[in-house]
Amino acid sequence: MIPLSYYLVLGGILFACGVAGFLIKRNIITIFMSIELMLNGVNLSFVAFAAHWHALSGQVFVFFVMVVAAAEAAVGLAIIIAVYRTRETLNVDQVNLLKL
Amino acid sequence: MLHLILFTGFGLVCVAGAVNLLVQRHPINSALSLVVVMGALAAEYLLLGAEFVAAVQVIVYAGAVMVLFVFVIMLLNAGEEERTQGSRVALLLGVPGLVVGSLLIAWVLIHRSGTEAVRVGALPGYPKAIAQLLFHDFLLPFEVTSILVLIAIMGAVVLAAKPSQVQQGKKEG
Numbered sequence: 001m002i003p004l005s006y007y008l009v010l011g012g013i014l015f016a017c018g019v020a021g022f023l024i025k026r027n028i029i030t031i032f033m034s035i036e037l038m039l040n041g042v043n044l045s046f047v048a049f050a051a052h053w054h055a056l057s058g059q060v061f062v063f064f065v066m067v068v069a070a071a072e073a074a075v076g077l078a079i080i081i082a083v084y085r086t087r088e089t090l091n092v093d094q095v096n097l098l099k100l
Numbered sequence: 101m102l103h104l105i106l107f108t109g110f111g112l113v114c115v116a117g118a119v120n121l122l123v124q125r126h127p128i129n130s131a132l133s134l135v136v137v138m139g140a141l142a143a144e145y146l147l148l149g150a151e152f153v154a155a156v157q158v159i160v161y162a163g164a165v166m167v168l169f170v171f172v173i174m175l176l177n178a179g180e181e182e183r184t185q186g187s188r189v190a191l192l193l194g195v196p197g198l199v200v201g202s203l204l205i206a207w208v209l210i211h212r213s214g215t216e217a218v219r220v221g222a223l224p225g226y227p228k229a230i231a232q233l234l235f236h237d238f239l240l241p242f243e244v245t246s247i248l249v250l251i252a253i254m255g256a257v258v259l260a261a262k263p264s265q266v267q268q269g270k271k272e273g
Binding site: 002003005006007008009010012013014016017018020021024025026027029030032033034036037040043044047048050051056057059060062063064066067068069070071072073074075077078079080081082084085090091 | 103104107111114115118119121122127130131134137138141144145147148149150152153156157160161164165168169172173175176178181182198202205206209210229230233234237238241245248249251252253255256257258259260262263
């Protein structure tokens with residue numbers, strides 16, 4: 001018997017680590033990995049709630065989240081390659097053409 | 101008791117991998133620690149009785165997505181990231197705020213969410229039940245997902261192609 005709150009706390013820790021990485025990191029690929037970490041933390045909450053309420057649709061939702069995350073990773077990494085080709089850098093501080 | 105030990109062990113591996121992702125400065129080290137996090141999460145899903153989700157987690161996340169990440173890191177020859185000076189106010193206010201906020205959230209979750217517990221293995225998470233749900237109740241979202249993936253493939257090819265190739269394609273087409 002593991003209380004539901006333990007799973008939620010673990011998911012929250014993973015999500016917080018993802019947010020912190022998103023804000024701290026300067027490498028665009030690492031920032032992208034932090035987003036994946038956040039998605040994983042949310043997925044854990046989904047599965048824990050699905051087990052708690054005996055509702056399998058929570059696991060189906062996790063499946064959809066994974067599909068969207070995979071599509072997002074493919075497009076996002078292609079964008080990173082395009083950015084690197086034009087700017088010759090992976091540092092987000094130097095990708096600032098939109099800044100005034 | 102065994103479940104609690106397994107949960108704690110894999111949970112600690114998870115948190116250690118996530119913290120290592122933040123600490124490491126080379127992207128390839130961060131990517132490998134993210135693989136560790138995802139593998140440990142798959143074990144957590146197994147503890148919750150979600151066999152299908154655990155299998156998909158290993159195949160899609162730890163397999164496909166992370167291979168994509170590692171390939172891009174190698175392709176772009178990404179080196180160590182440069183440290184930049186953060187704001188001093190953010191450091192002074194942010195770190196105590198983060199600690200207080202996370203402690204508050206953990207306290208509320210543990211004390212206010214009651215004593216109900218997740219029964220391990222109580223949920224029929226085997227693939228047959230998921231498939232019945234996926235292809236009956238969620239058939240339309242599932243089909244829409246295929247369109248999404250198709251668009252993502254085309255977008256990735258167009259974005260990652262060399263500009264000269266895209267120009268040539270326009271002239272020919």
